[in-house]
Each structure stands twice: as structure tokens, then as C-alpha cells.
Amino acid sequence: MSEDGMARLERLNSMLKRRSIILPAFEIHGGAAGMYDFGAIGGRLRNRVNQMWLEHWLSQGDVVEINCPTVTPYSVLEASGHVGEFSDFLVSCSKCGEASRADHLLESHLPNPDSLGKDELGAAIVKYQPECPSCHDIQWGEVSAQNLMFNTTLGAGSGGREAFIRPETAQGMFTNFQSLYRHFRQRLPFGAVQIGKGYRNEISPRQGMIRLREFNMGELEYFIDPEVEPSHDFSCWKEDIFSMLPDGQDAVNLSIPDALESGMIRHPTVAWFMARTADLLLKLGIDGKRLRFRQHESTEMAHYASDCWDAEIEGSYGWVECVGIAHRGCYDLEAHETHTGQRLKAWRGWAESVERKRTVVTIDGATAGPAFRSGAGDVKQALEELDSVPSTFPFILKLHGGESVEVLEEHIKVEERHEVINGEWFTPHVVEPAFGIDRIIWHLLDHAWTETEKNGEPYSLLALSPNIAPIDVAVLPLMEKGGMDILAKNLHLELCSLSGILSNYDASGSIGRRYARADEIGIPWCVTIDHQSLDDGSATVRNRDDQEQVRVSIEEIAALIHNGGMSERFS
RNA sequence: GCGGGUGUGGUGAAGUGGUAUCACCUGAGGUUUCCAACCUCAUGUCGUGGGUUCAAUUCCCGCCACCCGCACCA
Numbered sequence: 001m002s003e004d005g006m007a008r009l010e011r012l013n014s015m016l017k018r019r020s021i022i023l024p025a026f027e028i029h030g031g032a033a034g035m036y037d038f039g040a041i042g043g044r045l046r047n048r049v050n051q052m053w054l055e056h057w058l059s060q061g062d063v064v065e066i067n068c069p070t071v072t073p074y075s076v077l078e079a080s081g082h083v084g085e086f087s088d089f090l091v092s093c094s095k096c097g098e099a100s101r102a103d104h105l106l107e108s109h110l111p112n113p114d115s116l117g118k119d120e121l122g123a124a125i126v127k128y129q130p131e132c133p134s135c136h137d138i139q140w141g142e143v144s145a146q147n148l149m150f151n152t153t154l155g156a157g158s159g160g161r162e163a164f165i166r167p168e169t170a171q172g173m174f175t176n177f178q179s180l181y182r183h184f185r186q187r188l189p190f191g192a193v194q195i196g197k198g199y200r201n202e203i204s205p206r207q208g209m210i211r212l213r214e215f216n217m218g219e220l221e222y223f224i225d226p227e228v229e230p231s232h233d234f235s236c237w238k239e240d241i242f243s244m245l246p247d248g249q250d251a252v253n254l255s256i257p258d259a260l261e262s263g264m265i266r267h268p269t270v271a272w273f274m275a276r277t278a279d280l281l282l283k284l285g286i287d288g289k290r291l292r293f294r295q296h297e298s299t300e301m302a303h304y305a306s307d308c309w310d311a312e313i314e315g316s317y318g319w320v321e322c323v324g325i326a327h328r329g330c331y332d333l334e335a336h337e338t339h340t341g342q343r344l345k346a347w348r349g350w351a352e353s354v355e356r357k358r359t360v361v362t363i364d365g366a367t368a369g370p371a372f373r374s375g376a377g378d379v380k381q382a383l384e385e386l387d388s389v390p391s392t393f394p395f396i397l398k399l400h401g402g403e404s405v406e407v408l409e410e411h412i413k414v415e416e417r418h419e420v421i422n423g424e425w426f427t428p429h430v431v432e433p434a435f436g437i438d439r440i441i442w443h444l445l446d447h448a449w450t451e452t453e454k455n456g457e458p459y460s461l462l463a464l465s466p467n468i469a470p471i472d473v474a475v476l477p478l479m480e481k482g483g484m485d486i487l488a489k490n491l492h493l494e495l496c497s498l499s500g501i502l503s504n505y506d507a508s509g510s511i512g513r514r515y516a517r518a519d520e521i522g523i524p525w526c527v528t529i530d531h532q533s534l535d536d537g538s539a540t541v542r543n544r545d546d547q548e549q550v551r552v553s554i555e556e557i558a559a560l561i562h563n564g565g566m567s568e569r570f571s
Numbered sequence: 572g573c574g575g576g577u578g579u580g581g582u583g584a585a586g587u588g589g590u591a592u593c594a595c596c597u598g599a600g601g602u603u604u605c606c607a608a609c610c611u612c613a614u615g616u617c618g619u620g621g622g623u624u625c626a627a628u629u630c631c632c633g634c635c636a637c638c639c640g641c642a643c644c645a
Contacts, residue, residue, distance in 0.1 A: 515607085
């Protein structure tokens with residue numbers, strides 16, 4: 001970062017703190033790294049960004065909002081792969097209390113201990129009895145997962161169940177798949193969003209709000225049938241050109257439909273969410289010239305993903321990934337299905353039923369039952385999956401469990417079966433746009449903060465979009481007396497009573513000072529009640545960005561602020 | 572986690588082994604006050620814990636936080 005950039009960053013951070021937008025959390029207790037408060041102005045800003053994010057996705061018509069607990073049982077995150085990816089397994093020495101990495105202790109005993117799970121490591125430690133590096137004792141406690149996920153316990157005492165505070169919101173959408181599938185009356189595609197907190201116990205949080213330990217995120221999981229060609233309408237994005245960096249190569253400028261056409265974007269639904277994401281970011285107020293899409297290189301992509309694009313935004317910290325849009329295939333649903341035995345599939349009905357006559361080998365219950373006893377069910381399953389009727393007896397049949405049994409001719413019978421198949425179960429694929437809300441808010445502020453000069457003095461304003469401005473309007477009596485104060489207070493109360501509108505009444509200091517205060521926290525409109533207001537019921541409305549003023553009847557002001565029509569008065 | 576730097580009102584700074592100064596901001600009053608004007612008055616500070624000392628914001632040590640490298644990292 002340049003000297004100038006760093007100095008600007010310091011000034012911006014001072015302002016954010018001074019005006020109660022974003023400030024270090026728990027500061028009177030010495031602070032906590034990687035955590036921030038959204039203050040008197042910032043709290044509302046965050047809420048409006050969240051609200052716009054939600055409305056943007058729900059407006060698609062086939063997306064619902066859900067909300068799941070942040071405390072998540074161990075097995076959920078084990079199934080998702082987070083325990084393996086995000087954790088180191090630690091084990092404490094019972095004698096000296098020193099915690100060591102379980103896989104490091106076993107390095108001299110096993111080829112690649114870092115690939116082992118928690119239980120396997122525990123067993124290996126009992127078996128190989130490695131020495132404690134600090135006291136050389138061999139008494140070890142339980143293996144526990146540590147590190148990037150915050151761990152906790154569901155329930156008290158030794159009977160408590162191991163859990164984590166979630167590192168992302170996505171898993172809730174997968175664990176709810178059956179319920180969502182019913183809600184959408186078993187028709188794909190559909191999606192579910194969740195906006196909320198995620199937690200990662202980062203080793204060293206850095207760069208302000210860019211890497212946090214507790215962060216706001218919003219994720220959308222969109223489930224599709226991989227065999228159905230998606231029908232997305234890209235016509236309104238044909239003219240919108242974005243900077244794109246495909247697969248580690250240099251940037252090219254292309255529209256999203258063209259990038260899809262050329263094969264650079266590998267799936268239409270990924271392209272669709274890139275376009276919709278760009279729409280949202282621009283609507284929130286991100287500078288389009290400082291937005292680009294970068295495709296993950298194959299080496300950087302998770303093994304299950306087939307395409308992944310980041311929306312990156314340029315700000316004081318350079319280009320920062322703020323949104324990841326990934327085609328995750330069937331990975332997540334399959335993982336939860338494997339771990340739970342629950343069916344997480346969708347039904348694909350065929351246009352025409354298939355009738356099938358089939359010769360099936362099965363068991364003769366009367367003889368096979370006594371012969372195989374509790375194993376008879378497994379034998380039946382293995383037999384029915386055979387492609388042909390065995391020609392010689394006895395023969396060796398391999399079961400699913402891996403063991404083999406000897407089957408005699410008297411154990412089996414051959415049936416002709418008539419089957420009508422109307423469709424099939426399949427695991428839907430999922431496309432996941434994941435948003436780092438704090439990073440987006442940071443860049444909204446970074447892009448909106450404008451330092452200029454006014455009458456030779458430095459002057460700063462926050463040119464936030466009226467869509468997300470924390471306060472919609474300021475009402476300023478030119479003097480707080482003579483009836484101007486009463487008119488102004490009434491207007492202020494009228495504005496505050498409107499749904500979704502927040503007004504700020506400010507009567508202290510000169511009028512110029514009050515305009516400056518309003519500009520600094522991004523209030524789009526200032527209404528000044530002056531002497532003329534007392535005579536004809538009009539007031540001056542001032543625009544934040546160009547300081548233009550027009551006179552508007554006070555009676556009309558609330559409606560114009562409420563319906564967003566104020567800017568038309570300025571043309 | 573390693574190395575380097577930094578912590579003084581809300582913000583930005585000055586300074587000191589005898590509990591601290593300035594500007595801006597903020598608040599009250601005055602000024603027929605439309606872009607941080609002016610006058611009077613007021614609120615508010617040495618990150619934190621321990622040590623040395625009669626006395627520590629100042630010296631020493633630990634911790635916490637912030638910034639910069641490195642490492643780590645959806």
C-alpha cells in the first residue's frame with residue numbers, strides 16, 4: 001500500500017470510529033482482535049445492506065429464506081468436511097498439560113497421520129504411545145479438534161456433545177434439503193438463502209474488516225438438475241462489460257453472456273448468479289470500475305467444484321474477494337447422505353415409463369434362511385444384483401460387506417420379474433454464491449468516502465447510495481426559535497413515523513456545520529426550515545452530492561422521501 | 572505463531588519521575604445563522620496488570636490492541 005493510501009486509510013478509520021459507524025469491539029476491556037462493532041450509524045447500515053441482499057435474492061421467486069443455529073453438532077461439520085479441513089487435532093499430556101498436535105506425535109510411526117480422523121488418531125496414540133515432547137511422559141488425554149473453528153459443547157458435563165460454532169451458514173441449507181424439497185413441491189430448481197454470523201478462529205486477523213473472527217455472511221444454495229439445460233434469460237446483460245480473469249490468465253473485458261458463450265464460464269447457472277451478483281453489488285453502491293470476476297485455477301479449486309468465480313472488489317487493501325460463486329456439484333448433499341443414511345435426492349420423472357422384464361436370482365427363503373440366518377438379507381441383496389444366473393453350484397458370492405459366502409443350488413430360486421420404471425432418484429447439483437457481508441460493507445464505505453476541499457478546507461462526505469444510507473434525511477431549523485423549531489420537529493417526527501425512513505433532527509451549530517455533519521455520515525437529503533417556511537410552508541431541500549438546493553412544499557416532503565421521488569425535483 | 576513499529580480526552584497531536592497541554596469535535600448560551608464564521612462557558616484523557624520508587628503517564632517486565640513484513644487462510 002502506498003504512503004498516501006495508508007494515510008487515507010487512517011483518516012477513514014478515524015472517521016468511522018468518531019462517527020460511530022465501525023469501531024473496535026469491547027474496546028473498554030482492551031479490545032478483541034478480529035472483531036468489530038457496528039455503531040449508532042453502522043448498525044443501521046449493516047441492517048439495510050442485509051435487507052437489500054435478502055430482497056434481491058427473494059425477488060427471484062424461487063428462493064426462500066431460512067435461519068439455522070450457529071452452534072452446530074460435530075457430525076454435521078465432519079460430514080461437510082470442515083473438521084478435516086479447518087482443524088488440527090490436539091491432544092494434551094496428562095502429566096504436564098502441554099498440548100501437541102496428534103498427527104505430529106505420530107509422524108515417526110505412521111506414513112501420513114494428517115489424513116487420519118479423530119478416532120483413528122486416538123487409537124493410534126494408544127497403540128504407539130508417543131512421548132510428550134516437553135516432559136517425555138506417555139500419558140495422553142482425549143484427542144480434540146482445535147483451531148480454525150470455535151469449539152463448544154452441547155449440554156453440560158462429561159455427557160456434553162461436541163459441537164462447533166459454524167464456520168459458514170451453508171450447511172443449514174443442506175441439512176434442510178428434504179424440507180425445502182417438499183416446500184417447493186418436489187420441483188427443481190429452487191434455492192434457499194441464509195444471512196447471519198459465521199465464526200473462524202483465525203490465527204491472525206488482519207486488515208481491519210477483511211479478515212474477522214466473527215463475521216456476517218450471506219449464502220445462497222441453488223439446487224439444480226444436472227441433466228436439465230438451465231433456462232436463464234441473459235438478454236438484459238448483453239451490454240454490461242466486466243473485467244474477467246479466466247483460470248489464472250490476464251484480464252479480458254467481456255459481457256457475462258459472451259463469457260458463457262465462449263466457454264470461459266462453464267455453466268449457465270454460474271453465469272446467471274455472476275450477473276445477478278454484479279447487479280446487486282452495483283445497486284448497493286460498489287463502483288463498477290473496481291469490480292472484477294476472477295476464476296479459480298484448477299489447482300486452487302476444491303476437488304469437488306467444477307467452476308468457481310470470485311467477485312473481487314478493489315479498495316484500500318487491493319483486490320479483495322468479497323463473493324465466491326461455486327458450482328459444487330453433488331458434493332454436499334452426498335456427503336450428508338453418506339454420513340446420515342438419509343436420502344437427500346430429488347426424483348426425476350421420465351417422459352415415458354420403461355417396462356422391463358428381467359430374470360432375477362433371489363434366495364429361497366425356506367432353505368437360505370436356516371443356512372445364512374441373520375446374513376440372509378445380505379445374500380438376497382447380492383444375489384438380486386447379479387447380472388446373470390450362475391451356471392455352476394456351489395459358487396462363491398461376494399457380499400456388500402466384503403465377505404464371501406458359499407451358495408448352493410437349493411438356496412436360490414429364479415424369478416421372472418416385470419418392472420415398470422417411471423423415473424429415477426438423483427442427487428441435485430448445487431450452485432453456491434457466498435457473500436462476505438462485512439467485506440462488502442467495508443468497500444461500500446471505502447468507495448463512498450470522498451475527500452475534497454471546500455473554501456480551501458479539507459471536506460469529506462460519504463456518497464452512499466440512498467438505498468443503504470443509514471439516515472435518509474436531516475431536518476434542520478435555520479434557527480431554533482420563532483416557530484421554525486416547531487415546524488422542523490413536526491416534520492422530523494412525521495418522517496420518522498414512516499416505515500423504513502429515519503430522520504435526524506439537528507439544531508446545533510451554524511447551518512454549514514450541520515450540512516457538513518450530515519454529509520460526513522452520508523445523509524442524502526437535508527431539509528432546512530427557514531423564515532420563508534413560516535410564510536409559505538416551503539423548505540429548502542439540499543442534495544448531498546452536488547449541494548444543489550430546491551424549494552419544496554413541506555407537505556410533500558415526507559412522501560418524496562418515502563417513495564424515492566426527491567431526486568426528480570432536482571433535474 | 573515469528574520479527575519490526577505504535578498505544579496520551581471522541582479525533583489528531585505536544586510533554587513530563589511530583590497525576591498533563593493544544594487544536595478540532597461535542598454540549599449550553601449569545602448572534603434574523605443557507606454550506607465546519609464569531610464570542611462566553613462547560614464536559615472529557617496517559618491501553619492494561621505487575622515491579623522499582625516516598626512518588627510512575629514517564630523507567631523495567633508481562634498481557635491486550637492496532638499498523639507493517641513473514642507464515643497461515645474461504
